[in-house]
Amino acid sequence: MCRHKSPCPAAMAPDREQAEVLGRDSVLGWALLCNGVIVFDDTGCLLADGQIIAPHRPVLAGAPA
Template identity: 70%
Template sequence: MCPHDPHCPAAHKPDREHARVIGRDYVQGWALLCNGTIVFDDTGSLLPDGQVLAPRRPLLAGAA
């Protein structure tokens, strides 16, 4: 787990993306968080257990 204090949220918690970034690839568009989660620039995520979280797309104004 995290070597710093306060500890980062666990990967299975809803606030998982508030963990510290420990690695990043700007070209490929991803960041590795301290809790083992990989977040992508399109807002999708890959959890340490292999679970994929789909990107969160904002609703457009006027869309039905």
């Protein structure tokens, strides 16, 4: 789907959320990425094939688990 000179990560790639934002609705809390992924403000994702990625937050070094 991506037509950028340096292609965005594919929807199934681990770094999928690094793709360019095509559209955003800050009231509803989501963004549509170039690779077809919808990223929600709670860090969950919806892939183009309907697969749901649960919210995930990065673990900071030295932070309690």
